[in-house]
Structure formats: structure tokens, C-alpha cells
Amino acid sequence: MRIALILLFTGLFFGSVRAQNNIISELQIRGNGKLKTGFIRNISDTKAGVVLDSTVIEKDIRRLKFLPAVSHAYFEVFKETDTTYKVVYHIIEHFTLIPSLNVYTTNDDEFAYRIGLHEFNLLGRNIGFGGFYQKDIYGSFAVNLRAPYLFSKSLGLTVNYQDLTTLEPVFFDGTTADYKYNNESLEVLGLYTINLKNRIEGGINYFMEDYKYVSGATSSQVPQTLNVHKWLLKMIYDYNGLDYFYYSISGVRNLLTFQYVTSTNDMLPDFFIAWNDLFYFKRLGKHGNWGNRLRVGLSSNDKTPFAPFSVDNNVNIRGVGNTIDRGTGSIVFNTEYRHTLYEKGWFVLQGNAFIDSGTWRNPGGKLSDFTDSDNIKVYSGFGLRFIHKKIYNAIFRIDYGHGLTEDATNGLVFGIGQYF
The missing domain is CATH 3.10.20.310 (membrane protein fhac)
Structure with a gap:
């Protein structure tokens, strides 16, 4: 009872x-x-x-x-x-079937482009599927599938395949050689959303690297052909505190990536590579948006001409050229102010002014290399953004970067989406 x-x-x-x-x-x-x-x-x-x-x-x-x-x-x-x-x-x-285009040049008459097509809302379930073709002297392509909510609202999967071929400079003993470089890889990652601001990715990548000497300096210590199969373990942690109002962004995001690479060739040592991207955005008034990115990266400090961090026009320093140097460590800071010049209906025209700066650790070098003036690159410039508010990532950008440090170059960088 x-x-x-x-x-x-x-x-x-x-x-x-x-x-x-x-x-x-x-x-x-x-x-x-x-x-x-x-x-x-x-x-x-x-x-x-x-x-x-x-x-x-x-x-x-x-x-x-x-x-x-x-x-x-x-x-x-x-x-x-x-x-x-x-x-x-x-x-x-948004309209989500999006073509992509990246074009980059320097005053050395280098020219490369990447075109692609990507559906970001396949089957109406936020599944991304697409690919691209790249022409950077040689032809390359990639296909990728990303389904972050495939199994539940917390668990998903991504699969990427790529076959990339480029002409890569290799630096050793103060000289340079050009190699035809091919990377063919298959990657499978699991995606887990912890909560609204935190997520992790983890998985494995199996890839084959092939280097073939084309021209330039030679050395008995540097092979003219190299073909090796590798396994790569990858882990990504993403804290995303950004807030979006159409094309304007505010808040903080931190993206940490760690990779461990093991080789099937005993001549090549296993190595790790890790980098952290810290983003900070702030809306200034009705028309302004200030954006910043700080990237700090380190890898195993092997004295190798095939070091993983590159100084590249389309990745970190606008106007510097296509892979002009390599290192086993990298510190890059990008800052730019974006200002809406015109907005009517779906169309927005933005102007921007930027400063890109970075420094690298030489392969086998010391941390003091980061303060060596020969390794420091500083570029400034300006650009335009043509934005379609109703098409996802429909931002066509044109940037002109001019070097401020000694023996610097200058050049144009075209692309889809903001630079960072």
C-alpha cells in the first residue's frame, strides 16, 4: 500500500x-x-x-x-x-551544385589551374560529392565523397581518391632540381560530431609517391627516381565557434591536424607532421569583415629535399610563386580586411586588402631558422570578391600580391571561395 x-x-x-x-x-x-x-x-x-x-x-x-x-x-x-x-x-x-576554378600566376610566367564540380547536398541529406581536374604542367584529378550524417547526427564517413601530378622543385646543397612528382592515394576517414562546436575525424590513407628527375642539379645523395608506397594515419580535431550571417563571419575556429606516415621502403624513415590553424573573424560595422589565420606546423626534422611544408602561391603567401621552397616547419600569418563595396539582391562586390607573411625551418635545420631573414616572406596586396549570396561558396576571388622582402616576386591568384 x-x-x-x-x-x-x-x-x-x-x-x-x-x-x-x-x-x-x-x-x-x-x-x-x-x-x-x-x-x-x-x-x-x-x-x-x-x-x-x-x-x-x-x-x-x-x-x-x-x-x-x-x-x-x-x-x-x-x-x-x-x-x-x-x-x-x-x-x-543555397544552390549547391557548384563549379570551382582556381588559377594562379607569377611574374615568372607560371600558370596553373584547377576546375571542378561539386554537389554539396546530394539526395537532400547534406552529402558532398564531386571532383576536380588540375593542370599544373601535368594533368591530375581527384574524386571525393563526404557524408557527415551518414549513420546518425553524430557519425559519418568521408572517402577521397586522388591522382595528382606536378613539377616539383627539390632543394639540396644550395641548388635546385625539378622532379615530376605523382601522388596516388585512397583515404577513408570516420567523422564524429561531439557537440555543436567540436568534432573529430580519424582514419587511414594509402598512397604511392613517385619522383622522376626532369632537369637541374644532381647529386649522388639524391636519387633521380624514387617510387615508394606509404601508409598515413590521420587525426583532425576541429573547434568551430564561428557564426555566419550570409557571407559575413565572426568568431574563433581552431583546426588541429596530425599525421603519421610509415613507408614500405626501409630507406625512407617514418615521420610525423602536424599543424594547427587558428582563425579569428570579426564583423566591423555593417560592411566590414576582418579575418585572420595563424598556421603553425612542424614535422620530423629529416634532412631531405622532399620536406613536407611548402611556400606556395595558392596555399599560404599570395604572389610568391608555385612551390618556391620547402621546410620541416612553418609559421604563417594571414590577415585581411574585407569591405562590401556594393550589395543588391543576390549580388555582393567586396574589396579586400591583405598581408601574408611566413617563415620556414630548413630541412635538418634548427628552430632559429624561423628568424633567419632568408626564410621570411612578407607580401601585401589587394583584391576583389564577386559573391552570389544564394549559391554555396559562390565567391570568385582575384588577389594581387607584391613581395616586400628581398628578391621577392609578385603575381595574381584567382580562385573560388575566400582565401581562408
């Missing part, structure tokens, strides 16, 4: 508490077209029958704004009775 009374009063108590709470009677999704309503419901924490909580709703909206398919999202709450409310999520979609 006593147990029955306890259960009765417990049920009455929790029923009374629940009755005092504001309950969601219905969650409606409006405005989405290609993005599936069922997918939005599956990744949302707000459900019919749960207690109305503005912090949970705001987290859902932020999660939706991270999706490539979503240009903007917001919510409304409507009172239906004294204790029940209807919640409506409004979705403004």
Missing part, C-alpha cells in the same frame, strides 16, 4: 511539473526545397512533445546555418494554448 501511494504521488508530482512547462506541440519546417524535411528533423534536437527551450532552438539554427545547403535560417514561436507552442524553422537554401 505504501509503495502504491509513493508511486501515485510521484506520478502526480512529475505530471504537475510537466503541466507547468511550455511544451512544443509541433515543429514545422518551411522554405526548404531540395534539403529534405526528414533530414532537418533528424539532426534537430527540438521535437514535438518536448519542453520549449530557446537555447536548444538556437543551437539547432546554428547547426542548420553550418550546412552547405543553407544560406540562412531563423525561427518563430507561436503560442497555441497556455502551455503549448508551435515552433517554425525557416530555411533559405
Whole structure:
């Protein structure tokens, strides 16, 4: 009898508490077209029958704004009775079948380009699938699939295949040689979302590297042909505290990548490589956006002409040239101010001014190499951004970089998307 009374009063108590709470009677999704309503419901924490909580709703909206398919999202709450409310999520979609183009040149008449096509919302479930063709003296291609919500709203998978061939400079004994370099790889990574701001990726990459001498200096210590198969273990930790308002960004993001590479060739030692990207963005007034990226990277300090960190026009220093140097450590700082010059409807024209700077540790060198003036590159420049607000990542950029350090070059960099 006593147990029955306890259960009765417990049920009455929790029923009374629940009755005092504001309950969601219905969650409606409006405005989405290609993005599936069922997918939005599956990744949302707000459900019919749960207690109305503005912090949970705001987290859902932020999660939706991270999706490539979503240009903007917001919510409304409507009172239906004294204790029940209807919640409506409004979705403004991006067009997500996107061509890509990257073109880069220097005053040494170098010219390379990369064209591609990518669908960022395959099957209406935020699955990315696409590829590219690259012409950098030699032809290359890649295909990739990324499904972050494949198994659940926390667990996904990505698969990448690439066959890249480039003419790479190799630096040794104060001289330079050009090698035809080919990298063919297959990568499989698991994706796990811890919470709204934190996620990890981890997996394995099997690849083959092939070097063939083309021209330049030679040495008995540097092979003219090299073909080796390698395994790469990869781990990525991503803290993403960014907030998006269409093309404007504010907040902090930190992206840490660690790789361990082991070779099937006993002549080549195993090595590690790690780098950390710290981003900081701030909106300035109605039209300004200040962006910063600090990259710090280190690898095993082997004295090798095939060091992993490069000084490259299209990666870290605008205007410097295509892979002009290599190192086993890297510190790069990019800062730029973006200002909206014109905005009407879907079209935005931005101007930007930037400073790119970096320094490298020589293969087999010391940490003091980072302060060696010969290793320090500083470039400044300006550019334009042509932005389509309703197409995902539809930002066509043109940048001109001019070197401020000794024996510097200058050049144009074209591409899709912001530089960082």
C-alpha cells in the first residue's frame, strides 16, 4: 500500500511539473526545397512533445546555418494554448551544385589551374560529392565523397581518391632540381560530431609517391627516381565557434591536424607532421569583415629535399610563386580586411586588402631558422570578391600580391571561395 501511494504521488508530482512547462506541440519546417524535411528533423534536437527551450532552438539554427545547403535560417514561436507552442524553422537554401576554378600566376610566367564540380547536398541529406581536374604542367584529378550524417547526427564517413601530378622543385646543397612528382592515394576517414562546436575525424590513407628527375642539379645523395608506397594515419580535431550571417563571419575556429606516415621502403624513415590553424573573424560595422589565420606546423626534422611544408602561391603567401621552397616547419600569418563595396539582391562586390607573411625551418635545420631573414616572406596586396549570396561558396576571388622582402616576386591568384 505504501509503495502504491509513493508511486501515485510521484506520478502526480512529475505530471504537475510537466503541466507547468511550455511544451512544443509541433515543429514545422518551411522554405526548404531540395534539403529534405526528414533530414532537418533528424539532426534537430527540438521535437514535438518536448519542453520549449530557446537555447536548444538556437543551437539547432546554428547547426542548420553550418550546412552547405543553407544560406540562412531563423525561427518563430507561436503560442497555441497556455502551455503549448508551435515552433517554425525557416530555411533559405543555397544552390549547391557548384563549379570551382582556381588559377594562379607569377611574374615568372607560371600558370596553373584547377576546375571542378561539386554537389554539396546530394539526395537532400547534406552529402558532398564531386571532383576536380588540375593542370599544373601535368594533368591530375581527384574524386571525393563526404557524408557527415551518414549513420546518425553524430557519425559519418568521408572517402577521397586522388591522382595528382606536378613539377616539383627539390632543394639540396644550395641548388635546385625539378622532379615530376605523382601522388596516388585512397583515404577513408570516420567523422564524429561531439557537440555543436567540436568534432573529430580519424582514419587511414594509402598512397604511392613517385619522383622522376626532369632537369637541374644532381647529386649522388639524391636519387633521380624514387617510387615508394606509404601508409598515413590521420587525426583532425576541429573547434568551430564561428557564426555566419550570409557571407559575413565572426568568431574563433581552431583546426588541429596530425599525421603519421610509415613507408614500405626501409630507406625512407617514418615521420610525423602536424599543424594547427587558428582563425579569428570579426564583423566591423555593417560592411566590414576582418579575418585572420595563424598556421603553425612542424614535422620530423629529416634532412631531405622532399620536406613536407611548402611556400606556395595558392596555399599560404599570395604572389610568391608555385612551390618556391620547402621546410620541416612553418609559421604563417594571414590577415585581411574585407569591405562590401556594393550589395543588391543576390549580388555582393567586396574589396579586400591583405598581408601574408611566413617563415620556414630548413630541412635538418634548427628552430632559429624561423628568424633567419632568408626564410621570411612578407607580401601585401589587394583584391576583389564577386559573391552570389544564394549559391554555396559562390565567391570568385582575384588577389594581387607584391613581395616586400628581398628578391621577392609578385603575381595574381584567382580562385573560388575566400582565401581562408
